[in-house]
Amino acid sequence: MRIFSGIQPTGDPHIGNYSGGFRQYAATQERGEAFFCIVDLHAITIQHDPAELRQGTLDIAAMLFATGIDPNRSVVFVQSHVTAHAEAAWLLSAVTSYGQLARMTQFKEKAEDEEFVSAGLFTYPILMAGDILLYQTDIVPIGDDQRQHLELARDVAQRFNHRFGETFVVPEGVFPDTGGRVMNLQEPDVKMSKSRGASQGTVLMLDPPDTIRKKVKSAVTDSGSDVRYDPDAKAGISNLIELLSVTTGESIPEIEARYDGSGYGRFKEEVAESIVTLLTPIRARYEELRADEGELGRLLALGADKARAASAPTLEAMYERMGFARL
Ligand code: TYM
Numbered sequence: 001m002r003i004f005s006g007i008q009p010t011g012d013p014h015i016g017n018y019s020g021g022f023r024q025y026a027a028t029q030e031r032g033e034a035f036f037c038i039v040d041l042h043a044i045t046i047q048h049d050p051a052e053l054r055q056g057t058l059d060i061a062a063m064l065f066a067t068g069i070d071p072n073r074s075v076v077f078v079q080s081h082v083t084a085h086a087e088a089a090w091l092l093s094a095v096t097s098y099g100q101l102a103r104m105t106q107f108k109e110k111a112e113d114e115e116f117v118s119a120g121l122f123t124y125p126i127l128m129a130g131d132i133l134l135y136q137t138d139i140v141p142i143g144d145d146q147r148q149h150l151e152l153a154r155d156v157a158q159r160f161n162h163r164f165g166e167t168f169v170v171p172e173g174v175f176p177d178t179g180g181r182v183m184n185l186q187e188p189d190v191k192m193s194k195s196r197g198a199s200q201g202t203v204l205m206l207d208p209p210d211t212i213r214k215k216v217k218s219a220v221t222d223s224g225s226d227v228r229y230d231p232d233a234k235a236g237i238s239n240l241i242e243l244l245s246v247t248t249g250e251s252i253p254e255i256e257a258r259y260d261g262s263g264y265g266r267f268k269e270e271v272a273e274s275i276v277t278l279l280t281p282i283r284a285r286y287e288e289l290r291a292d293e294g295e296l297g298r299l300l301a302l303g304a305d306k307a308r309a310a311s312a313p314t315l316e317a318m319y320e321r322m323g324f325a326r327l
Helices: 015-031 050-066 084-095 098-102 105-113 119-133 144-164 209-217 235-248 252-258 264-291 293-321
Strands: 002-007 033-038 075-078 139-141 172-174
Touching: 002 015, 002 119, 015 033, 015 050, 015 139, 015 144, 015 235, 015 264, 033 050, 033 293, 050 075, 050 264, 050 293, 075 293, 084 119, 084 144, 084 293, 098 119, 098 144, 105 119, 105 144, 119 144, 139 144, 144 172, 144 293, 209 264, 235 252, 235 264, 264 293
Parallel strands: 002 033, 002 139, 033 075, 139 172
Antiparallel strands: none
């Protein structure tokens, strides 16, 4: 079984990335041959700082290992180190419809925030489809916000297979049961995201314990006192219940029962402590790994070699089936 996922090296990773990304990567790597890609080519689709891109790439590499990716079992690599990704994106643009790209909600949302809307922001999902399809991927662990992009990758795979002959596995998404869409603590109707990284509503994976406590304490809730899961009527409390479920592994009904009649004060304190308990050892491992750039570079070079070898046959098959002269 092939597993593939990607994460952008821009902005600081937050507890949403942990929930939809990191924890699922560590869990799914047990199921087969896994590839985790630091998608630096995706990161340039919105205005970026070149110096931060380099640092961010190493930061994410260290975080992947700190959250449990085993370098002896799984492949961690940087997208731009494997040129097949850029090539596959161009070839797949021939079987991606303009109309479907125009319907991508993430494009529409990001385009609204940006002063300069790059062509790359629009074609971004084609690059992502190529990432996945190059590895004959069976499963893609992701958060809910990537659902529509995965659907596009599946459509692209099917269209290519239909026009040029069976070439790609059609991948399936793997989404968390709870915590697939962690919301901003200050605006519980808005997804927690890296672009709001500095805000009070985003718990960063590297926030010190007291910062986490302050952020959770000031989380927006409602005027009631019931710790009850109801995302429509009680978005803030429901988000905190999901976070507690992500950090402790308890189910939502178990959590509701435990806090029955206890009010929001103790509940919020315990949510904060559960996040602190989860992130403290991760932060310690991260600091250690991040300090050794030589070792990170060695692991990423090794990862790139394995990713090149794994993707090359698919890229070659794409060129051949599309009729390019391979002389
Ligand atoms: P990115 O870098 O924005 O996010 C990395 C992972 O974190 C998940 N995530 C969340 N999960 C729950 N709640 C949230 N608030 C939250 N915010 C982010 C994302 O769903 C993702 O799984 N386009 C992708 C990167 C990518 C990719 C790929 C993923 C490029 N190629 C191929 C899978 C396969 C992205 O920008 O993720």
